[in-house]
Amino acid sequence: MRMKAAVLFEQGKPRPYATSRPMVVEEVELDPPGPGEMLIEVAAAGLCHSDLSTIENQRPRPLPIVIGHEGAGIVREVGAGVTDVKPGDHVITVFAPSCGNCRYCVRGRPNICPTGNAFRAAGQLPTGTRRLRRLDGTPINHNSGLSLFAQYAVVARRSAVKIDKDIPLDDAAIFGCAVMTGAGAVLNTARLEAGEGVAVVGLGGVGMNALFAAVAAGAERIVAVDTNPRKLELAKQWGATDVFLAGNEDCAAQVREATEGGLDTVIETAGTVPAMQLAIAITARGGSTISAGLPNINAQVSYLHASMVSEERSIRGSYMGSCVPERDLPRLLGLYRRGKLPVDRLKTSHITFDQINEGFDLLSDGSVLRQMLRPNA
Ligand SMILES: NC(=O)c1ccc[n+]([C@@H]2O[C@H](COP(=O)([O-])OP(=O)(O)OC[C@H]3O[C@@H](n4cnc5c(N)ncnc54)[C@H](O)[C@@H]3O)[C@@H](O)[C@H]2O)c1
Ligand SMILES: [Zn+2]
Ligand SMILES: [Zn+2]
Structure with a gap:
């Protein structure tokens, strides 16, 4: 399918990003989900400092790449073998890909699964594939098995956790990184x-x-x-x-x-x-x-x-707050329902694709908390 995405072509461009425009918003091709994958419509994606670090080239990544690793959305299609989620389900994405079988995963530490790390370094989904292409056919790399600065994303089944539909999706999005990381560091790691x-x-x-x-x-x-x-x-x-x-x-x-x-x-x-x-x-x-x-x-x-x-x-x-997402996201959402994780306060603004480069200038200035991209708004 054709969709809009913010593609990062070069790391380490100078500020202001409003002028140097490290990300270019363009039409790209997204392949349908393969076995063990699903297509999600991205409802909201937060601008996290880890995305800024990628733009700044604090950590080299394969290019071109679509970044964005904190989000939530609606399942639109599932690939072969995915039976426990269906179109219409709401999900929070998980930025640390994991295999489910290695010694770390089986000991309840999927956040440090090395298998997932290897796919991330290669710009692939944890299923070993890439589903994103430029219109001229050039492959585009995935970020953290996700790539959420886009209208849609194909992700591995393990890269998302199903949630109740009454939770506003742009609050849910923040749980995908900032909540698991910050609250998890206190509750799980410490x-x-x-x-x-x-x-x-x-x-x-x-x-x-x-x-x-x-x-x-x-x-x-x-x-x-x-x-x-x-x-x-x-x-x-x-x-x-x-x-x-x-x-x-x-x-x-x-x-x-x-x-x-x-x-x-x-x-x-x-x-x-x-x-x-x-x-x-x-x-x-x-x-x-x-x-x-x-x-x-x-x-x-x-x-x-x-x-x-x-x-x-x-x-x-503490990586991803030492979280096991299937175990911890329901707990953290429980705290949210009781008013104890008021993530709504952290939303500085809602932005669209045309403000994404400027958004990283504001994050770099330290003047904002979470800016939420709504790629389909
Ligand atoms: N471990 C993980 O799994 C994980 C996940 C997400 C983000 N991160 C990292 O966590 C960090 C925070 O991310 P964020 O999105 O909240 O960033 P942010 O830019 O929103 O916040 C960083 C804050 O640190 C403050 N700061 C800068 N230098 C400081 C200093 N010397 N002393 C005290 N405060 C200082 C800034 O003013 C700012 O308020 C980043 O390094 C990010 O890459 C880690
Ligand atoms: Zn993050
Ligand atoms: Zn593993």
Whole structure:
């Protein structure tokens, strides 16, 4: 079928993207779903910082590519062998492709399935195929087994979870990345308990979901840190007990002093080396620094090894919030239904294809939370 998509032809173009236009919106060809795949109409797709990192070339990707990995939509057609979803069903997409059979998948860690990673690096769906082409026949690569900055997407059955139809699809879309990542880092990776203290460093779409989850989990002290004062104001309104402006040298000392030596759990959701260094510096003795931010592929952070040992500190990564999507999306949507994950607040704007390049300028400026592309609006 013919449809419109935003195709990224070159990584690392200069800002402003409104002028350099790294993505070109054009008509492309989408093949029908093959075995184990399905066609979904994309209702909404969020602009995530990981998409921005791809545009900036923080991680090289096969080109041309259609990016966009946070979304929700309606199943329009299913391929051979797909029997448990049908046209008309609503789904949230899953950006970490997984095989279901490897040692990580069977131990409940599909988020780190290496099989999925290999297909992602090759720009393929986890079924080993590509379904996107330019009108001249040039193949277009998939992003994270998805490619949601498009009117439609063909995805593997395992790359989507069916949801109830009463959930507004543009709220549901945010669960596909920011909610699983941010709330999952707090609830799954950190296993935060009621009465504990936590800090969130970096208050974008991901970090704000970490904040919501910390409030939902009953954290006693919730410290929110960002370089943008406006984000701090919002965090305070949304349940942070203390806020600190990052970007000055005193920030770590101020947090340590206010919290008598730092927090037991610190969640880093900015994706920069200074933010990670700050996160480590405000983690208390015996505490854990959990990083969900994704900096440049070659970024290195150092820490004092002896104090890591003698103070029993830990540093952990958290990918897709350590989520098992089929298990966790229903739980997270349950919290949403009870008003505890108010993702509606994160929607800065709804945009159409013609605003997509400008949208990444705004995300890069740090002035927005989630901008939602409605490719069929
Ligand atoms: N681990 C995962 O599975 C996963 C999934 C999605 C996104 N990510 C990554 O998470 C990060 C956040 O994504 P997002 O979409 O919320 O981004 P965003 O751009 O909306 O938010 C980032 C926030 O960090 C703040 N910040 C920047 N430098 C800082 C510093 N030194 N100290 C404190 N705050 C600082 C910015 O002001 C901004 O508010 C990105 O690196 C993204 O690639 C990871
Ligand atoms: Zn994302
Ligand atoms: Zn696997």
